[in-house]
Amino acid sequence: MSWEEVFRNYLDDKDIRILKLLNQDANISDAKLGKLVGLSKTAVRLRRVKLQNSGILKIVGVVVLQNLGIPYADLLVKLKNDIVLREQFINKLIANDLVYEVTEYMGDWDLLIRLFHNNIAKLKDESLKIISDKAVQDYRISYVVKTYKAWGKSILSSI
Amino acid sequence: MSWEEVFRNYLDDKDIRILKLLNQDANISDAKLGKLVGLSKTAVRLRRVKLQNSGILKIVGVVVLQNLGIPYADLLVKLKNDIVLREQFINKLIANDLVYEVTEYMGDWDLLIRLFHNNIAKLKDESLKIISDKAVQDYRISYVVKTYKAWGKSILSSI
C-alpha cells in the first residue's frame, strides 16, 4: 500500500506526482517538474500554487535539531476539562519558541508537546515549567534518542 | 527564553538569523536574506548551502495531512530486548509509505510511530498490522485530532 493509493482519493495523479517530487527535493524547478510529470511549466506552476494556497503543500525550512546536537523530548499531557484553561495553555505553547510541535489527540492523552533546549537539565526544567500549568492534569516525559523518519521521508540519509 | 539563545551555543548570529528567516518563509531569496542579515547574496548562499550539507537545515516540501483531511495517528511502542528484531522493525517502518514519522525514545516507550491512511478503519487496520510485528511488546494508539504547531512554527495560520 503506497502514498499514491491513499492520496488518489483526494488528488489526481499529476498533483500526487508533483507532491512526491517536491517532497523528495523542494528546490526542483517548475520546468523540471513539468518534464517529469508531463505538463508545461505554466501548468505545473498553477497546480503547485493551488496546492500551496490550499495548505496541502508547504515548503518549509526546517531546523533538524538532532543534526545540531540539540536534545529534545516529548511530553504527553492529560488536560483538565476546562475549555478556557485548555485554550490558554495551547496558545502559550504555540507562542513558546522552545516548543517544536503541539498535536492534539483523542484518547488517553490530550496533547503531544515536543520541546528542545540546550541540554538535558534545561530540557527537564522547561518540561516541568510547562506541565506546572494549571490546565495540566497528568503527564509523561519521553526523551528523544533519535528520529529516523519525519515528514514522510527518512532524515538520516541524503538531504 | 528564545530560539536564538539556544542556538547561540552551536551557530553564530548570522547563521541563526538565516535559519529563522528560512523557517518563517522557505522561499525567500539569497539576495533578500543578504539584505536582512547584512551579507552579500553569495555569502548567504555559501552559509545556506553549508547548513544544508551538514543536515542542520532542510528545505522540505511537506504534505500537510490534516489540510487534506487524511486521518493520522501516533503509536507508542515498547519493543522486546532483541537488537536484531528491533532493527528489522525500524527498517520496515522507514520503508512503509504510510509511516510519516519514526522517533526513538529513552524511557517507558521505545518508539513513536506516526502513520496515516484513507480513513479511520484502515488506519486502525494498518496500526494493528504494524504492532503485530514480533519485535513489539506493548503499544498504545492515539488518534490525532489536530496539529497546532510543527517544525517550530504554527501551521494553522499563514504559510
Add this chain to the structure above:
DNA sequence: ATTGAAAAGATCAGAGA
C-alpha cells in the same frame, strides 16, 4: 501555450581577515 522583462540562481576570481 508563448513571450519578454525582472528576479533569482549559480559560478568564479580576487580581496580581506
Add this chain to the structure above:
DNA sequence: TCTCTGATCTTTTCAAT
C-alpha cells in the same frame, strides 16, 4: 585557510498576451 564580495552568465519566475 576561511569567508566575503562583486561581476558575469544562466535559469527561473511571473504577468501579459
